[in-house]
Amino acid sequence: MSAANALDIKLKKIDKIYKPGNKVAGYVVVSTKEDLSHSGLTLTVEGSVQLQLSSKSVGIFEAFYNSLKPITMLHYTFNVAPSDGMTIIYTTSGVTEIPFEFNLEPAAGQQLYDTYHGVFVNIQYTIKCDMKRGILSKDLQKTIEFVVETPTPTSLINKESAPVNFLVTPDSLSTFKKISKSDIPNFRVSGQLKSAICHINDAFQGHLIIESAEAIIKSVELQLVRVETCGCADGYARELTEIQNIQIGDGDMCRGLNIPIWMVFPRLFTCITTAARTFKIEFEVNLVIMLEDGHLITENFPIKLIRN
Amino acid sequence: MTTEKAAATAPQQQQQQQQVQYVLMQRNYDKEGKKLVGREVERHPLNTVTAPSTASATTKTQQLTSSMKEMSVAGSTPVTNDDPLAADPLSKAANEAKVNDPLASSIAAMGGLNTIKNSSQKAQYYDDSYIPWATMKPGILQQYTTDESLPIQVSFMSTGTSGKVKISLNRLNKILEELEQDKEEKQTTQLTQPDIIMDLETLYSELIKAWNAEERVRSLKIAIQTAKILNDTSLIKFYPSKWVIATEILDTFGNMVYERIQSRIKSSQDKDPTKRNEHIYIDQAKETCRNWFYKIASIRELLPRLYIEIAILRCYEFIEGDPNTAPQEVVTRINQMIRGIGNPLVANYIRAYLVRRAHDLCPAFKSFIITGLKDFVFTQRLYEKSKYLEQTLQTYRITLTEYLGLYSPSLEWVLQCLSHNGKQEVLEEVLGIFRESKNSLLLNHIISSFPPDYICNNSTMFSNFIKEADSFSYPKCQLYSTFGVNLVLGHPPKTQVLTILNDVWKVVSYFESLKDYIMVAEVFIEYVLTHCTIKETDTFLKDILRHIIPDKAYETIQSHLQSIVLKILTHIQDFNVLVGLTNFLPLLDLFNGESQKQISRSTLEALSSSNTSISDPILINIFLTYGKALHDSLNSLSYQDEIRQVTQIVNNCINKFDFGKDVEKQLNFYVDCRQTFINFDGVKNRLIYGVLLICQKTLLLVRGKHTSKTSAFIRACISYCYITIPTIEDVFMKMNLYFQSASVAFQNQALSQADSLLKAAITLIQEIPAITEFRQVKSTEDWTVAYLSEFISLLVVAPGHPEAGPFYLIKALHKVIKDYQWERATTGKARVLIQMMNLCSAWAQNSLPYHIERVESNDELFASDPDFVSELNEFYGLLIKEVLAELNILKDEIDPSTQKKMVFVCLDLISVTLNIAELNSKTASLIFNLYSLAKKSIPTSSYSELTYLKNTLNYIGTLNSSKLAGDLYNKLNSIA
Structure with a gap:
């Protein structure tokens, strides 16, 4: 602790997860060595959506630069401690806690989206605390992030979420590389996903069976992909990047065994499937079977993440 | 003595009387002796005084008093099984301690009620038949290794070795490098087993270090690294042990995570007595737990992800209520995901x-x-x-x-x-x-894991299973062995016992490999011993012999045969029964080498545990044959401890051989034993005592009056002793034996032999070492003085030599004692000389204070012979002079402990002189001198010596026999 005086913000909720409409309560924690004077303690709550263009699409879409400016979902400033003249904080224990509270409501005409840390889209909510000290002393500052989880609108939730069956054979492979069928070793992989519509708090589930495969399998993996779209109907950039890669089969697995598919959605890097006017966040899962000889068999599943 | 001689010596005596001499006086032993006064009590002093809280205590005391009554009625009762001291306070306290173990209750109190509940819950689930993981670990480590000669030793596992492991810096750096990089495909270089173990050691110590430094991310990385090692099956023979060690590290990691979260929850309960903010801490702990699981869920590789989730499985109980945390669901899911491992x-x-x-x-x-x-x-x-x-x-x-x-x-x-x-x-x-797979593994x-009784009840089914199982994944002989073990442990239905055996043996008997056959036989012998009769055992042994005798096949399977024989010996305690088995002794004959030594020892141990006494010639033969084998296998290079143990076993066996009234047979037996066990001092010792016992038994049989036949026999026995004792090395043992033999010889009226024994003993005294250096340097002086005192008391009754006279032995002893190398500044010699004075006094009496029956001692032989008496007095005077000379040397020693010893000698001599000598001027001046010397040398702080001095003076004061005594008292009193 280099600074004798330090500012910190502590939220009452340990996991820092709030829903729209919740009351966010916490304390500004001032730790000082001796009595401290200040001329105002303000709190700024901000929630914004940052959009970015990928390097390859910069040139094409200058015209639509306007639509890519950050969206402010909420911006809210209030005083925690009055700033009329000089207020002195008398300290006894060195730590003073000043409570605050506010309602998590979007700004007029705005909507709150899930906290999401992506590559081209970033949705973040922060609380910043400023302590003005006057001319002679340095101002103190502290920023923390908190997480907002929004429920999926009921209209978008399909009542029936049916399991998705799949079957991967040499025939079903989409030839995005020019390979002749004779090169591909014979295989037959069947399976089922519990649903293409997944609860974000639940894991991605299903199972697969390698019914037959002539070649030796090296690995079976699940690739979680984020699909971020920035722009609007006039022009948009759609980027696919990998979030994580989870191995579910290692080595030459036994044929005929029912192998579970199970992947937990990582916090902060996933959010509910979101569509706004100027951006979209969607997700896909790729089932990748790597063969010992270097061949890759991929099956793609677009999914929808929802939250009740 | 003729009257002539008496007349000739009379003037000599008168001359002597003119010079005052020391004269031995006549004593009245009855008056001198003190009698103990006893009184009768009702209750044995060792009975418990408290109210009988256990009923057993009262019954035991009742038994005790009743058994005591029995004993007083009958002459001698056989040894009862009731322990007469069972009701004593010590054993009662010990029994109570088992019930209310204070240590257990205090441990429980320390951990709080929860600990007791948890541990008792766990304990209730697992009963004694459960082999905990900790017990299995060392076995696996021992068995699964690529290098049989080098046992696996891991510092953080309690497999016997402890101590720090030196981790080479290069290795440390290499592993740390690997941790920093997130290489997905690691080129596995050819690592050797010690390399891998070293890696694991490094990982373990790094894990502990990182955790203690609160570097949680790094700890997780190390755990992942550990799990990755288990993906590598090169050095496949080592894999199980590698797994044991790696999972130990993972367990440590899992336990640390669990305990950390648990302690945070607990400390929240302690920190906040008002419980106002308790939920904050609990929520924090839960959040930490969730973070761990999220972190683990994003590990890319399957194997480490699964291993680590399993390692912290217990933490799911903290976040009960979250989605997908129900224990059974989690376990089922992980179990299925394991299928993904190729x-x-x-x-x-x-x-x-x-x-x-x-x-x-x-x-x-x-x-x-x-x-x-x-x-x-x-x-x-x-x-x-x-x-x-x-x-x-x-x-x-x-x-x-x-x-x-x-x-x-x-x-x-x-x-x-x-x-x-x-x-x-x-x-x-x-x-x-x-049934579906027929997998014999x-x-x-x-x-091996099902309850034995289940196996026994369905033995036919299992027997068929074994027949059907495939024979390449697991050897059939192993299957039969495991099966057999269960049959032994369980209780097969009585009607099926033989059918099972026949069923199994039909197959096993035709095994081609002898090793397979004998492996199963080793297990099934116990089955036969436990559940079948002797007849079947015999048949079974016959079958074994049939298999192993051709081509001397038994030579390669000695250890198996050894175990078979041991099992037989354990089950059949009675050797008579064993001898009855026609096929047992031939089996014993098949051993050689080290195994024979073991077998001999076990056979003897079995013999020695017999409940009845043995006199069967076959058993004697067995004993001597195997005893000889055992004896010959030990030599001077063998461990002392082993020799001692074997001696003990042989002695135990010898104790069992009892021929009753046929003492000649017993002597012959002892002669054979001596020949067989020529090198064992301990055995020879026992044999000599045995022979002495025979002598006494004979004495009892003839009621003290030997016939010519029995005296010849006694002489034979004593000769046995006389010949055997010198072959023993231990001086102390020999001395004791000489003494005992001489006593017995006297009792049996073998006077000349007794004499030779006493002579031999006296000669041997010179060889008693002054100090022994067995474990610490110790002086033998006390032993020697005690021994010689006893010896001298035997000499009291020893009759004098017909030619050499009565003083022959005592003077020889006297010379030896004078020449013996007593240690400097000790009073041993003085004390022995004082004892000799007592002998002189005894011989000076008309009648010795004690006799041996039918032995004419010196009182009868030399009664009132004036020569005898004067020689005695002379000898007595000589002894006094010598003691005074000793005291002269001792008084100049500065060492206070020597001074103390000297003082005691002075005072002892005063007492002895008062008791045995006539009080004349010479005696009085002697006493005076001794008293002054003593008084001068006692430091004022020595209470014991002062008391002795005072008591001596008081005693002298009580002597009012003569004026001389009174004068002496006054003189002594006036010494400053």
């Missing part, structure tokens, strides 16, 4: 790990284990058909049996957890799995 060996071991850790979370949940087993069997079957198996065996250069043997520990563990406290249906399901572990 290598069946790796998969089976992680299954075993899951079973192990799942027990912490939900011990009663078993159906997942069945699923796991089914998966195992399924993969095995496909594996066998594919080329994969062939390739594996080729790559690692091991046989199929060896490869399948690697699965054993994991299967054993899994099946044990499954069958422990398992319901019938569970067992049936497993059997179903077997599985069958073996089924048999």
Whole structure:
């Protein structure tokens, strides 16, 4: 602790997860060595959506630069401690806690989206605390992030979420590389996903069976992909990047065994499937079977993440 | 003595009387003796005084008093089994301690009520038949190694060795590098087994360091690294041990995470007595827990992800209520995900790990284990058909049996957890799995982990299973052995005992390999011994002999045969029965070398544990044959401890041989024993005592009056002793034996032999070492003085030599004592000389204070012979002079302890003189001098010596026999 005086913000909720409409309560924690004077303690709550263009699409879409400016979902400033003249904080224990509270409501005409840390889209909510000290002393500052989880609108939730069956054979492979069928070793992989519509708090589930495969399998993996779209109907950039890669089969697995598919959605890097006017966040899962000889068999599943 | 001689010596005596001499006086022993006064009591002093809280105490005391009454009525009672001291306060306290163990209750109090509840819950689940993981670990480490000669030693596992492990800096850096990089494909260089162990050691110590430095991310990385090591099956023979060590590290990691979260929850309860903010701490702890699981869920590789989730499985109980945290669901899910692991060996071991850790979370949940087993069997079957198996065996250069043997520990563990406290249906399901697959590896572990009684009740079924099981995944002989072990432990129905045996033996008898056959025979002998009769045992042994005798096949299987014989000896205690088995002794003959030594020893031990006394010539023969074998196998290079143990066993056996009234046979037996055990001092000691016992027995039989025949016999016995004693090395042992033999010889009126024995003893005194250096340097002086005192008291009754006179022996002894190398500044010599004075006094009496029956001692032979008396007095005077000379030397010693000893000698001499000598001027001046010397030398602080001095003075004061005594008293009193 280099600074004798330090500012910190502590939220009452340990996991820092709030829903729209919740009351966010916490304390500004001032730790000082001796009595401290200040001329105002303000709190700024901000929630914004940052959009970015990928390097390859910069040139094409200058015209639509306007639509890519950050969206402010909420911006809210209030005083925690009055700033009329000089207020002195008398300290006894060195730590003073000043409570605050506010309602998590979007700004007029705005909507709150899930906290999401992506590559081209970033949705973040922060609380910043400023302590003005006057001319002679340095101002103190502290920023923390908190997480907002929004429920999926009921209209978008399909009542029936049916399991998705799949079957991967040499025939079903989409030839995005020019390979002749004779090169591909014979295989037959069947399976089922519990649903293409997944609860974000639940894991991605299903199972697969390698019914037959002539070649030796090296690995079976699940690739979680984020699909971020920035722009609007006039022009948009759609980027696919990998979030994580989870191995579910290692080595030459036994044929005929029912192998579970199970992947937990990582916090902060996933959010509910979101569509706004100027951006979209969607997700896909790729089932990748790597063969010992270097061949890759991929099956793609677009999914929808929802939250009740 | 003739009257002439008496007349001739009379003037001499008168001359002597003119000079005052020391004169031995006549004593009245009856007056001198003090009698103890006793009084009768009702209750034995060792009975408990408290009110009888246990009924057994009262019954025992009742038994005690009644048995005491019995004993007083009968002459001698046989040894009862009741321990007369069982009711004593000490054993009662010991029994109470077992019930209210203060240590156990205090431990429970320290951990709080929860600990007691938890531990008792756990304890209730597992009963004694459960082999905990900690017990299995060392066995696995010992067995599964690529290098048989180098045992696996890991510093953080309690497998016997402890101590720090030096980790080379290069290795440390290399591993740390690997931790920094997130290489997905690591090139595995050819590591050797010690390399891998060293890596694991490094990982362990790094883990502890990182955790203590609160570097949680790094700790997780290390755990992941550890798990990755288990993906590597090069050095495949080492895999099970590697798994044991690596999972130990993972367990440590898991436990640390769990305990950290738990302690945070607990400390929240302690920190906040108002419980206002308690939920904050608990929420924090829960959040930490969730963070761990999220972090683990994003580990890319399957194996580490599974291993670490299993390692912290217990933490799911903290976030009960979150989605997907129900214990059974979690375990089922992980169990299924294991199917994604391609290598069946790796998969089976992680299954075993899951079973192990799942027990912490939900011990009663078993159906997942069945699923796991089914998966195992399924993969095995496909594996066998594919080329994969062939390739594996080729790559690692091991046989199929060896490869399948690697699965054993994991299967054993899994099946044990499954069958422990398992319901019938569970067992049936497993059997179903077997029926389908006929996998003999599985069958073996089924048999070894199912409850023995279940196996016994369904023995026919299992016998058929064994026949049907495939013979390449597991050797049949092993299956039969395991089966046999269960049959021994359990209780097969009586009607089926023989059918099972026949059924099994039909197959086993035709095993081609002798080693296989004998392995099964080793197990089944116990079955036969436990459940069948002697007849079957005999037949069984016949079959074994039939197999092993041709071509001297027994030479290669000595250890197995040894174990068979040991089992027989354990089950059949009565050697008579054993001898009755026609095939047992031929079996004993087949041993040689080291095994023979072991067998001889076991045979003798069995003999010595016999309850009755033995006199059968066959058993004697067995004893001498095997005793000789055992004796000859030890020499001067053998350990002292071993020699001592063997001596003890031989003695125990000898104790059992009793020929009753036929003492000649007994003597012959002892002669044979001596010949056989020529090198064992301890045995010879026992034999001599045995012979002495025979003499006394004979004496008893003839009621003290020997006939010519019995005296000849006695002489033979004493000669035995006389010849044998010199062959013993231990001086002290020899001295004791000489003494005892001489006493017995006297009692049996073998006077000349007694004489020779006493002479030999006296000669031997010179060889008593002044100090012994056995474990510490110790002086033998006290022993020597005590021995000589006893010896002298025997000499009292020893009759004088017909030619050499009565003083022959005592003067020889006197000379030896004078020449003996007493240590400087000790009073040993003085004390012995004082004892000799007592002998002189005894001989000066008209009648000796004690006699040996039918032995004419000196009082009868030299009664009132004036020569005898004067020589005695002369000798007495000489002794006094010598003691004074000793005191002269001693008084100049500065050492206070020597001074103290000297003072005691002075005072002792005063007492003795007062008792035995006539009080004349010479005696009085002697006493005066001794008293002054003593008084001068006592430091004022020595209470004991001062008291002695005072008491001596008081005693002198009580002597009012003459004026001389009064004068002496006054003189002594006036010494300053």
